Amino acid sequence: MKTYLFLLLLVLFTGYSAFSQNLFSITGIVRDQKETLPGAGIYLSGYKVSTVADAEGKFKINNLKPGNYDVLVQMVGYLPYSKNVIISDQSVQVELLLKESTTVLNEVVIRADPNRPKYIKQFKEFFIGTSPNAAQCKILNPQVLNIDYDITKSLLTITTTEFLIVENKALGYRLKYMLDNFEYNSRTRIIYFSGHPFFEELKASSAKQKKYIDKRESAYYGSSQHFFRSLYAGNTTEQGFIINKMIKIPNPYRYPDSIINKNLIWLKTPDKSTVISKATMPKDNVRIAFWEKQLEMPKYIDHLDRKEISPASLLSVYNHNLKSLNYNGALAISYSRERESLVYSKTGFWVFRPLEIPDYQISIANLTENGVHFYENGGVNNSRAMLFEGFWAYEKVADMVPMDYIPQIKNK
Structure with missing residues (x-):
């Protein structure tokens, strides 16, 4: 069975802190090199918060807690734009300078690529995912994807200069996704993508809305977002998470x-x-x-240390907005309130565990840096510091909920 690794840059989520109850705002102006741009769409990455620039190109987003935000801008005729904004103890004012898109439709020359359908299929599998929710997701504008395959490196790279539109009829969201980068190395089987999603609610009847709520709850509970939220709050055990060390030992079969x-x-x-x-x-x-x-054959194999780790022993306060997960190596994180499905067990993301270990959803977080900084809402600040295996690598865009998502059903 193939094993896939997934770098936690699938989403550059941002976060907030409860350190202060004060609320602040991001104000600014959208312009290009010549003039202001009225009517530009302004979004917060990872959230459902948006606004539109007024007749003078000005905008304002209110009621923001201290934290790290990515402001996204969409304007016809211009390249998508993002700007990182940090709110500490006061409101922030920014200038968003857009660049004109050089793409002219009547000058585009379309070259037929017989392998494009194959690469698009791979992209959907590793970006949208292969979970049951993924079956109800559709990329509405795949034509904007630029594909490059380097045969010498076995590296598939996909980029776009436009927002990728993803309709998720399982969770009831329409995503505008600013894709920064996507890479899949078929030799190492490492998947890496980064970007900025904006969530819109799909219109639905009350009956369908209830189905959305149920599936959103299921997607949220046991996710990395849920884990880091509970880790910040100090209640991972109460929330159903079990933390163990994964130790690498010499492969006895090699x-x-x-x-x-x-x-x-x-x-x-x-x-x-x-x-x-x-x-x-x-x-x-x-x-x-x-x-x-x-x-x-691998020189080393993973060995699950049966002794549970106290979450408090891994944590420290980085600053008044961030906490830090301090560990150098791999952690096995099990969610004891959901079992792995038969569908998941047949994927390349499944993680081997001893037979006597219950089939809880298990994820491996390989910490590449000693110190992963995260916010109260589960957003990870330095997401390059982790490489996921297991369930968290399996669930992707199809199973994402906004960073300001609040569960409506109590976790049992």
Whole structure:
């Protein structure tokens, strides 16, 4: 079974803090090099908050808590724009300078690429996901995707200069997604994408709205957003999370490199004193294949430490808006209130665990830096510091809820 790794840059979510009850605003003006731009759409990444620039290109977003925000701008004829804004103890004023889009429709030359459908399919699988909710998601404008495949690096790269529009009929959202980058390395099987989503509610009847609520609750509970919120609040155990260490141990099924290389050299070096016959070649090929397979096997495998970790032992206060998860290595995070589905167990994201361990949803957070900073609402500040495996790598855009999402059903 293939194993996929997923870098937590699928969303550059931002966050807020409860350190202060004061509310602030972001005000500003939208313009290009020549003039102000009335009518520009202004959005907060990861939220459902938006406004429109007035006749003078000015805008204002109120009722914001201290935190780190990404302001997105959309305007016909201009490239999508984002600006990071940090609110500490006062309101912030910004100038948003847009660049004209150089794309002229009647000058576009479309070159047929026989592999484009294949790459679009891969993008949907690794961006939208393959969960049950993903089956009800659709990219409305796939034509804006620019595709590049580097065969020497086995690297698929996808970019766009427009907002990607994703309709999620499972959770009842329409996303405008500013895709910064998407990469899939088929050699390492590492998936990486980053961007800024804006959420809009789909119109729905009361009956359909109830279905949306139920599915949103299910998507939220057990997610990385839920985990970091509860970690900030100090109630991960009460919320159903179990934290263990994942320790790397030498692979007992793999020979040392010295033995592998010695056998490969011996088998591949012709013996001048021996006449090579067709009868001996298959045997040698089998032995060569065995040692080459040994060379491909991982030198280390993950071992689950059964002793639970106290969340308090991993935490420190980074500043009045942020807390820090301090650990160097891999953490296994289980959500004991939901079981892994049969569909998930057949994917390349499934994580092996000992047979006596319950089939709780389990995710592996590989911490590449000693210190992951996160906000009260579950937003991670330095998201490059984590690489996900397991359930959190499996659930992607199709299972996202806004950062200001508040569950309506109590977690049992």
